Amino acid sequence: MNVHRLDKYAKSLIKVAAGRIKSSFTTDLLIETKSEANDLVTNIDKETEQFFIHHIKRDFPNHRILGEEGFGDDLHDLEGYIWILDPIDGTMNFIHQKKNFAISLGIYKDGIGVLGYIYNVMEDELISAAMDEGAYFNDVRIPAVKKANIEQSIIGINASWVVPNKHIEHEGMIKLLQKVRGTRSYGSAALEISYVVTGKLDAYMSMRLSPWDIAGGMVIAKEVGAIVTNLANEPINLLEQNTFIISKPGLHKELVTNYIRLKQ
Amino acid sequence: MNVHRLDKYAKSLIKVAAGRIKSSFTTDLLIETKSEANDLVTNIDKETEQFFIHHIKRDFPNHRILGEEGFGDDLHDLEGYIWILDPIDGTMNFIHQKKNFAISLGIYKDGIGVLGYIYNVMEDELISAAMDEGAYFNDVRIPAVKKANIEQSIIGINASWVVPNKHIEHEGMIKLLQKVRGTRSYGSAALEISYVVTGKLDAYMSMRLSPWDIAGGMVIAKEVGAIVTNLANEPINLLEQNTFIISKPGLHKELVTNYIRLKQ
Numbered sequence: 157m158n159v160h161r162l163d164k165y166a167k168s169l170i171k172v173a174a175g176r177i178k179s180s181f182t183t184d185l186l187i188e189t190k191s192e193a194n195d196l197v198t199n200i201d202k203e204t205e206q207f208f209i210h211h212i213k214r215d216f217p218n219h220r221i222l223g224e225e226g227f228g229d230d231l232h233d234l235e236g237y238i239w240i241l242d243p244i245d246g247t248m249n250f251i252h253q254k255k256n257f258a259i260s261l262g263i264y265k266d267g268i269g270v271l272g273y274i275y276n277v278m279e280d281e282l283i284s285a286a287m288d289e290g291a292y293f294n295d296v297r298i299p300a301v302k303k304a305n306i307e308q309s310i311i312g313i314n315a316s317w318v319v320p321n322k323h324i325e326h327e328g329m330i331k332l333l334q335k336v337r338g339t340r341s342y343g344s345a346a347l348e349i350s351y352v353v354t355g356k357l358d359a360y361m362s363m364r365l366s367p368w369d370i371a372g373g374m375v376i377a378k379e380v381g382a383i384v385t386n387l388a389n390e391p392i393n394l395l396e397q398n399t400f401i402i403s404k405p406g407l408h409k410e411l412v413t414n415y416i417r418l419k420q
Numbered sequence: 421m422n423v424h425r426l427d428k429y430a431k432s433l434i435k436v437a438a439g440r441i442k443s444s445f446t447t448d449l450l451i452e453t454k455s456e457a458n459d460l461v462t463n464i465d466k467e468t469e470q471f472f473i474h475h476i477k478r479d480f481p482n483h484r485i486l487g488e489e490g491f492g493d494d495l496h497d498l499e500g501y502i503w504i505l506d507p508i509d510g511t512m513n514f515i516h517q518k519k520n521f522a523i524s525l526g527i528y529k530d531g532i533g534v535l536g537y538i539y540n541v542m543e544d545e546l547i548s549a550a551m552d553e554g555a556y557f558n559d560v561r562i563p564a565v566k567k568a569n570i571e572q573s574i575i576g577i578n579a580s581w582v583v584p585n586k587h588i589e590h591e592g593m594i595k596l597l598q599k600v601r602g603t604r605s606y607g608s609a610a611l612e613i614s615y616v617v618t619g620k621l622d623a624y625m626s627m628r629l630s631p632w633d634i635a636g637g638m639v640i641a642k643e644v645g646a647i648v649t650n651l652a653n654e655p656i657n658l659l660e661q662n663t664f665i666i667s668k669p670g671l672h673k674e675l676v677t678n679y680i681r682l683k684q
Binding site for chain 2: 193194248252253254255279307310313314315316318319320326329330333337338339340341342343351355356357
């Protein structure tokens with residue numbers, strides 16, 4: 157498998173899928189809720205995933221697909237080529253804002269990230285990376301992220317994690333709020349990851365993300381020197397949900413050591 | 421004073437100022453802190469305000485100016501024409517992200533909002549309004565905001581206000597977090613206001629905003645039917661700092677009545 161051929165193919169598929177998503181704004185959205193009231197999915201999420209799967213299965217029949225909407229394969233291992241896809245990351249933004257959502261895609265071979273993409277559809281900003289070949293913002297090389305210090309940092313964190321919750325001791329998060337320069341919350345894990353790898357945020361964390369939220373971003377993170385682990389400072393497992401942190405160097409260890417206390 | 425002539429003049433000034441801000445990215449920023457460690461100002465904030473003042477004083481010598489950086493007039497009343505300007509709203513984003521900041525401008529006559537502007541510089545999105553003539557997103561008319569309900573709402577609120585703080589009882593904010601569909605935080609009051617008037621957020625609130633953060637947005641809000649008050653449900657006073665809420669109809673009363681308890 158030639159990685160550059162695969163890269164061109166994947167980028168083309170992402171751009172065509174994005175065009176379909178944009179044109180969907182002229183028709184009515186069908187919105188459903190999934191497991192929780194605020195976990196939303198639309199017909200466009202589903203159709204976009206099916207569009208990817210149709211093409212990947214036709215052109216790379218021995219590749220497998222792990223997708224948010226569940227139309228892909230039922231995976232129990234990471235052998236061979238696997239496309240890990242979120243057709244629309246930030247569905248709530250997609251519905252309410254018609255912007256601030258992304259297509260997130262990682263292509264892994266035997267569990268190793270080969271290609272990664274985060275495409276901000278409405279701003280036409282494609283962040284991409286190939287293993288050992290660096291990361292790009294559209295056609296411009298992204299420099300390595302700089303070392304950050306906590307007092308001058310801006311952290312991506314949702315307000316839900318600084319109030320009493322079942323995942324994390326919120327006292328540590330309050331201490332963190334008082335220490336950092338500021339916090340932001342954009343409502344799309346893939347976009348918040350894209351903000352860290354391009355230096356716009358210094359770190360981003362979440363209590364529960366799925367492989368498709370982060371697989372593309374993890375490949376990009378590695379190429380720019382951003383650190384990714386779960387909140388217990390362990391490697392991410394791409395076959396299950398994880399807690400998650402991505403951080404510039406100089407900040408990661410301090411965050412997981414001094415501010416983050418998981419409840420179990 | 422012909423309002424359409426004033427409108428064209430103000431828009432032109434905003435666009436030229438934005439061009440100067442963008443070109444500043446090729447030179448070094450000088451960053452200072454103001455009253456608090458995280459209250460930042462740059463040479464570009466100052467130069468942009470001076471650019472506005474130079475032109476306004478030359479072309480409208482009897483107009484007065486209230487600006488964030490303090491180069492304008494020392495105002496004790498709202499008589500006559502007053503330009504209320506934040507040259508860069510979201511200075512922290514300007515410094516860290518090189519995006520997600522806005523020029524915010526309101527032009528008031530005897531305390532009444534005549535013209536309002538919020539310009540997202542990097543996305544080239546100008547939201548503007550003239551009293552009784554509606555609001556526009558670039559050249560496209562913005563429809564009246566729709567009635568919102570709390571369970572399906574997305575609220576702009578910074579995490580600082582849901583943890584113990586000196587301004588507001590945080591228990592009410594926690595109750596609010598548990599009720600709404602989601603929260604966001606973008607780090608620029610003007611941009612968050614622009615998100616409400618274009619329907620991307622259902623409400624936005626803050627514990628302390630200055631007249632220049634909100635004067636432009638208030639003119640726009642009125643034209644699209646969004647409700648603006650302080651958090652005690654009183655009118656905004658443009659000569660001092662205020663607590664602030666902007667909301668779609670159907671949500672404002674419930675928020676200020678059932679969730680917001682100010683500490684003094």
